[in-house]
Amino acid sequence: MSLLLSRRRLIGALGASAGGLAAAGCDRIAASPSTQALLGFGQRLTYSAQRIVMDRTALAPEYGAADMSPLFRVNGNATPGTDAYAAHVANGFADWRLVVDGLVARPLALSLDQIRQAPRRTQITRHDCVEGWSAIGQWTGLPLGLLLKQAGLRPQARYIVLHCADSFGSRPYYESIDLVDAFHPQTILAWAMNGAPLAVGHGAPLRLRVERQLGYKQAKYVMRVEAVSTLANSYGGKGGYWEDVAGYQWYAGI
Amino acid sequence: MPTPSALPQGGDLVQRHRLPTRLWHWLNALSVIVMLMSGLMIFNAHPHLYWGQFGANPDHSWLDIYPGHVRIGPLHIPTPGLLGVTPAGGRFVAFPPLLTLPSHYDLAGARVWHFAFAWLLVVPGLAFLVWGVLGRHFRRDLLPRPGELQPRHLLADIRAHARLRFPTGAAALHYNILQKLAYGGVIFVLLPGVVLTGLTMSPGMDAAWPWLLTLFGGRASARSIHFLCAMGLAAFLLVHLLMVVLAGPLNEIRSMITGRYRLPKGPRS
Secondary structure (H helix, E strand, O other), X not given: OHHHHHHHHHHHHHOOOXXXXXXXXXXXXXXXXXXXXXXXXXXXXXXXXXXXXXOOOOOOOOOOHHHOOOOOOOOOOOOOOOHHHHHHHHOOOOOOEEEEEEOEOOOEEEEHHHHHHOOOEEEEEEEEOOOOOEEEEEEEEEEHHHHHHHHOEOOOOOEEEEEEEEEEXXXXXXXXXXXXXXXXXXXXXXXXXXXXXXXXXXXXXXXXXXXXXXXXXXXXXXXEEEEEOOOOOOOOOOOOHHHHHHOOOOOOOO | OOOHHHOOOOOOEEEOOOHHHHHHHHXXXXXXXXXHHHHHHHHHOOOEEOXXXXXXXXXOOOEEEEOOEEEEOOEEEEOOOOOOEOOOOOOOEOOOHHHOOOOOOOHHXXXXXXXXXXXXXXXXXXXXXXXXXXXXXXXXXXXXXXXXXXXXXXXXXXXXXXXXXXXXXXXXXXXXXXXXXXXXHHHHHHHHHHHHHHHHXXXXXXXXXXXXXHHHOOHHHHHHHHHHHHHHHHHHHHHHHHHHHHHOHHHHHHHHHOOEEEOOOOOOO
């Protein structure tokens, strides 16, 4: 934090114009811990308010085939880019396993074929990027709630953490959701998109679709599903890669 | 009805704004300015607007901000140094650092500001709406009177404003028609418009209230309307501030703080 502030002060000092200095002053107020605490209150209020007005099983809008985006842009990492991942792609994910562990009664390791043969849900939904663009696509996958019932959540479990094969630099991507969203009927681990096996750019072999939240929650290249009681012990502790590195909201329903 | 001679004269100190109006005005001023500045930062993350249910880079946009120029439909407007700038050492931004909160590119930070101050916009706004209806403020002070909307009256008022001739004496006790239309437009069109289109962009709210998408014709359309309403509020803010300066800033600002307003003296009062 002190490093961040000093960097901002430096940028402020470099801005020679009066306007630049005024803006830097605003930024210093904005970055102060008390301002951030006050603003954080707004975030918690939004999360609570949405959970109150929203039926827990209220469905995200589903669209018809005619509404689909002609081209669904790839965003975030376009591939994990590791040797291990390349080997999985080369043999069609035959040796790949989805690990389900943490606070579960029966840890699982499932092959892609087992996942594809399990009950599935197909939905045409809208993907809303935090940046403001949106695209509509069709997703088919295994409802996460079914998987969690199979594994048997322990009573202490409060969140589901999705560990991914991709990373930014040395920081692996990950995301997490609460149990309301984990057991929501539209929350699936998608293995197909627009009627074809999930492409590498879109997160092959498996990506999360949690349709009532923004794009950065839709973790790609999911390798492991972990049930936890707290998010504090995973990676940076804020519940997701973007939450940890850039302060994005953990609850991305807005 | 008091007789004309019983009406206050130019130079008299009168009670102009009631407490709820004054309170809401300042809370709203703060929240609207923070919302506009953080909103411009959020817009910078994807400076393209679309109509319909979806819209992303491969799709047809109706507005783009590119380095040094803005495209609106077929129209290309050069905006060097104003819009589509790359600050020294920074990344390309549609709206320049002086207008955005935070000033540097920070989508996550801007969203935190935007959604915290959204509560300050909505909660006092709803309270003001309830008070305005029950307390008859809207009906008494903002509803145009018969004849006020006739072209002749409107034109006369526009002409008077253009010549910077503002109502004086007892005539300044009430809002003129341009004020009524401007304040009414903000209270009943632009503010509800930004709030509802803002909610429509929330994937959570779309699940809770799917009628929002029907109302605005999709999320991409809602984002476009959200931007247009915000630009309308920005335009109102600029004209409003200009009018305050022209009409006598100390008297106007005092009336919005203490409620008391000195009626301007005119040639006939």
